Amino acid sequence: MRYSRILVFLIGSLAGLASSAAEIITVGTVQLQGKAVLGGTVIPYKEVTLAAQIPGRVEFIAGEEGDMFDAGKTLVGIDDDDLLAKRNAVLAQMANADASLRNTYVQYSRELYSPRSQSIGQARGMGMGMPSMFDQMVTKGMGNMMGQGDSRLERHADLYRSATGINQAQSAVLQARSQLEEIDAALRDARSIAPFEGVILAKMIEVGDTVQPGQPLLSFGHVKYLRIQAEVPATLVKHLRIGMFVPAYLDTTQTRVDARVAQIYPQADPSQHTVTVKFDLPTTITAGPGMYAEVMVPNGQVPNDATVVIPSSALIRAGSLPGVLVVTDKKSSELRLIRLGPKVGAQDVTILSGLRAGERIINRPPPGASSGWMPGLSNQP
Numbered sequence: 001m002r003y004s005r006i007l008v009f010l011i012g013s014l015a016g017l018a019s020s021a022a023e024i025i026t027v028g029t030v031q032l033q034g035k036a037v038l039g040g041t042v043i044p045y046k047e048v049t050l051a052a053q054i055p056g057r058v059e060f061i062a063g064e065e066g067d068m069f070d071a072g073k074t075l076v077g078i079d080d081d082d083l084l085a086k087r088n089a090v091l092a093q094m095a096n097a098d099a100s101l102r103n104t105y106v107q108y109s110r111e112l113y114s115p116r117s118q119s120i121g122q123a124r125g126m127g128m129g130m131p132s133m134f135d136q137m138v139t140k141g142m143g144n145m146m147g148q149g150d151s152r153l154e155r156h157a158d159l160y161r162s163a164t165g166i167n168q169a170q171s172a173v174l175q176a177r178s179q180l181e182e183i184d185a186a187l188r189d190a191r192s193i194a195p196f197e198g199v200i201l202a203k204m205i206e207v208g209d210t211v212q213p214g215q216p217l218l219s220f221g222h223v224k225y226l227r228i229q230a231e232v233p234a235t236l237v238k239h240l241r242i243g244m245f246v247p248a249y250l251d252t253t254q255t256r257v258d259a260r261v262a263q264i265y266p267q268a269d270p271s272q273h274t275v276t277v278k279f280d281l282p283t284t285i286t287a288g289p290g291m292y293a294e295v296m297v298p299n300g301q302v303p304n305d306a307t308v309v310i311p312s313s314a315l316i317r318a319g320s321l322p323g324v325l326v327v328t329d330k331k332s333s334e335l336r337l338i339r340l341g342p343k344v345g346a347q348d349v350t351i352l353s354g355l356r357a358g359e360r361i362i363n364r365p366p367p368g369a370s371s372g373w374m375p376g377l378s379n380q381p
Contacts, residue, residue, distance in 0.1 A: 022375035024327055025314070025363045027355050029306035030344060035247075035296040040230030042250065042281070042291040044221030046196060052211040053189030054078060061207055061218075068199045075200070076192040076217045083190065087183045094176040101169035108162035115154075198222040201289060221289060226281045228259055228293045231274035239298045240264060240277060247296040247343075248279065250287050256343055257285055259295060308351040309344055314363045324355065325362040325373060333362055335371045 060077030062069060069075065202219040205211060228248060232240070240246075240261050248259040259279035268275045279295060281287065315322045322340055325333040338354030355361070362375060 022362055022364050022366065022369075024360050024375065025311070027308060027310055027351075027357055027359045027361060029357045030309045030348075030350075036233075036236055036299045038230045038232060038295050038297055040228040040279075040293045040295055042287050042289055042293050043227050043229045043278075044198070044201070044223045044289050045225035045227060046198070047201065047219065047221040047289075048195060049219050050075065050192040050217045052078065052213055052215045052217055054080075054083075054186055055212050056080065056082075056190065056210070058205050058207055058209045058211060058217075061203070061205070063200055065200050065203055069194045069197070071194055071196045073194045074191050075194055075220065076205070078190045078211065080187055080190040083183055083187050087180065087187070090176055090179045090183060094173065094180060097169065097172040097176045101166070101173055104162065104165040104169045108159070108166055111159055111162045192217055194220060196222050197224070223289060225283060226285065226287055226289070227262060228279040228281060228295055230277055230279070230293075230295050230297075231269070231272065232277045232297060234268050234273050234275055236297050236299055237264065237275045237277070246279065246298070248281070249294045250285065251291045251293070257282055306357070307341070308355050308357055309348050310351060310355065310361060311347055311363055312343070312349050313347070314361050314365070315340075315349070316365060316369065325365055325369060325371070326355075327360040327362065327374075331374065332372050333374055 056078040058076065059079050060074070062073060062075045198221050200218055201221045201223075204216045204218060211217070242261055242264065244261050245258040246261065247256050249256060259281055261277065262280040263278040265276040287293075310324065314324050316324060316335065321337045323335050323337045326336045327333050336354055339352040341350035341352045343349050362369070362373070365373065
């Protein structure tokens with residue numbers, strides 16, 4: 001019995017504290033700079049569309065939409081059996097070209113140290129190479145008198161012919177090597193690699209599909225950081241600066257977030273006369289690419305009508321919509337749903353609809369307060 005009395009006393013004390021904390025205040029107004037509400041879309045920080053670079057059949061896909069991958073991970077693989085066969089053929093061609101090059105070096109060295117023009121067996125016009133034999137035994141001039149020509153010119157021609165063979169063999173090696181590099185590049189193109197850390201946003205193919213060069217494979221985005229992209233009228237862009245913060249609202253939450261102006265495009269759309277602006281969102285926000293968002297851009301004007309403002313502590317969450325307890329003439333209260341606007345400072349919030357200036361509301365109502373509740377009354381409903 002004693003503990004029951006203590007419990008009743010504590011409950012009564014807490015109720016008294018809640019009643020003393022609550023108060024009736026009058027709705028006021030404030031003059032705010034005019035703002036224009038613009039619709040936008042949540043986009044990834046970076047986004048790429050990976051397309052096929054070679055024709056072939058899709059034989060590998062790393063995952064599905066929403067799967068996250070690190071930079072350098074293979075996302076899509078295309079069948080490369082045909083390229084591998086061509087690469088083996090080019091390797092054989094390179095081996096032949098290299099053997100031919102070595103042979104030409106040997107022939108050039110032989111001509112350099114043992115010229116064919118001075119060989120007895122290479123003499124022309126007389127069987128058994130007789131003039132050249134007498135040339136070597138008596139004098140080299142006999143070969144010239146017999147119509148054999150200048151051996152120095154012949155040696156120069158033979159050396160030039162051997163050097164030309166070396167150049168041609170080197171060109172064949174370079175050509176085969178270039179073909180090998182081309183095939184290796186095509187083999188790299190058969191794999192679509194993640195350029196940065198991100199997730200698969202959309203997949204346009206399935207395993208077994210046949211693709212052609214330029215055909216989109218999948219969309220890949222960096223969603224660790226998100227942005228809002230909005231088309232801002234050209235007349236309002238002059239009020240924006242890189243790095244400034246503007247209020248923003250997302251579909252996932254009706255609370256205000258501060259978005260930072262990250263990028264202002266240098267050119268306006270000639271058909272709509274708008275400029276694309278991107279706003280960085282806080283990393284703590286819960287959102288996804290494609291969601292609808294609104295940003296409030298200053299327009300540089302001061303409205304004639306004042307804006308209704310109340311303390312944030314007067315708000316009551318009635319389901320998905322906020323509300324306040326409005327004091328009636330009968331010294332009671334009624335719950336009224338309102339539409340919130342941007343915050344003013346750290347404690348106040350503007351009201352777009354549902355309240356008028358001069359009305360009285362209950363500030364700091366206790367949890368669970370509803371229509372009819374009034375501060376200071378002991379018999380609350």
